[in-house]
Amino acid sequence: MPLAGGKTLTARITALQHGRLRFVVRSAHIRGTFVLIPEHLRGGSVLPSRLRVQFGDGMDDCGYYEHRPDEPVIFGMPLHGWTDGIDPDHVSDGWFLGRYAASLRAGAHRQLTTTVRRRTEDVIRALVAHWRNLPNRHELLLAAARPKADALAVHEAELAAQAEDEAVELQGQRAAARRRLNVVTGIIRRRxxxxxxxxxxxVRLPLVDYRNRTLGTITVREVAVNEDVAGTVVYEVHGARVHGRFTVGRDIYRPQSLPQGVHVAYGHARARYFEYERDHEPTVNGVRLDGGWDHSTTDDLTASTPDQLPAHVRLTRTTGHSAPAATARRASAVLRVLALHYLDRPDAEPLRLAAAQDMAWKHLNDTRQKLRDLRREQTAAERRARQHRAREQQYRALLASAAPGPDTALRRAA
Known part of the structure; x- marks a missing residue:
């Protein structure tokens, strides 16, 4: 075999099990054994498409700190380890030895010198070129693939089953999204x-804390109904160390066609979302509060529950901290009683419908986009399932085909 610089390499080649070839090489300043191993990797091609070159003889795995028999010696420097990931059809012209190609002496690894590294790569190019031109190269790959075919077939079957389950789940999500689309369309059409x-x-309302202890009363007056934010009522509150306005409406942070919970904002809300500061923000125990409370349901709402609700004190336009415990206790009582007062309105359902219709077009567009995304994801999952099932069948076919013996056709190929 030709080497760079007009030199040649002589090798005695022996076919081993599982598609491996042993090259016992001799040349000027070069001697030792190289083993070319087709790499059959999980997730790779069904037939190996890369080669590993092992320095030294042997079929068994060997620790990185253990010597193999007849490890190559180039320019007096012994080689140890291996290099992998070599594409036999496109071997690099530059440096390509992997991190596990080294020299092992007295239990310590040393980097290869530049001269040894270049000559080693030249030898590997010659061996790979010979391997690439073997007439029975395909049989070598089949022999390398069969030992792992059963385990890889099982692996592909597991991946296919996962993709199939994902496709079924996505199909269910698409059905739920279509039902939601019908509900939103119905809401838009309702009068x-x-x-x-x-x-x-x-109106005078009593306040109690989470232990049902009285905190006095507040006077509540309606300021605006269904104006700036659909479905909301703005209340002005005075008494029991509470002064200011609160905006009460339905749950605004969950994408429900008909909102089920309740939202109470500190101050007079002019927009549904993202108000850093509102007009007439209330003071509780002399502390000005901002933000609000959003709750997903009204089923557990009483004058004393839930117990601890948000009470936030602003320091700057975008920063703040929690209110003192006594202030939070009184603010929680106000939030609960105003939410109950709002839900007790005779037009509570028309207000909920107004809030739903105000958000319906956004929900409609979001649901349509969700349907498109789910359809794309389901198609991709089904495609992956088909691919994994096809690969599983290819691995099964490898097991079912007759395996050529290493001492006949493969020796002849070598």
Missing amino acids: PRPIRAADPAP
Whole structure:
């Protein structure tokens, strides 16, 4: 075999099990054994497409700190380890030895010198070129693939089953999204129901904490109904160390066609989302509060539950901290009683419908986009399932075919 610089390499070649070829080489300043191993990797091609070159003889795995028999010696420097990931059809013209190609002496690894490294790569190019031109190269690859075919077939079957389960789940999600689309379309088509205008008459409401201990009373007056934010009521509150406005409506942070919970904002809300500061933000125990409370359901709402609700004190436009415990206790009582007062309105359902219709077009567009995404994901999952099933069948076919013996056709090929 030709080497760079007009030199030649002589090798005695022996076919081993599992498609491996042993090259016992001799040349000027070169001697030792190289073994070319087709790499059959999980997730790779069904037939190996890369080669590993092992320095030294042997079929068994060997530790990185253990010598193999007849490890090559080049320019007086012994080689140890291996190099892998070599594409036999496109061997690099530059440096390509992997990190596990080294020299092992007295239990310590040393990097190869530049001269030894270049000559080693030249030898490997010659061996790979010979391997690439073997007439029975395909049989070598088949022999390398068969030992792992059963395990890889099982692996591909597992991946296929996962993809099939994912496709079924996505199909269910698509059905749920289509049902949601029908609900949103129905909400858009419903006729709005009458909503009562703001009633300026004051109403006195008692406050209790989470232990049902009285905290006094507040006077509540309606300021705006269904104006800036659909489905909401703005209340002005005075008394029991509480002064300011609160905006009460339905749950705004969950994509429900008909909102089920409740939302209470500190201050007079002018927009549904993302208000850093609102008009008439209330003071509780002399502390000005901002933010709000959003709850996903009204089933567990009483004058004393839930117990601890948000109470936030702003320091700057975008920073702040939690309110003192006594302030949070009183603010929680106010949030609960206002939510109950809002839900007790005779037009609570028309207000909920108004909130739903205000968000319906956004929900409609979001659901349509979700359907498109789910369809694309399901198609991809089904494609992966088909690919893994096809690979599984290819591995099964390798097991079913007759395996050529290493001492006949493969020796002849070598």
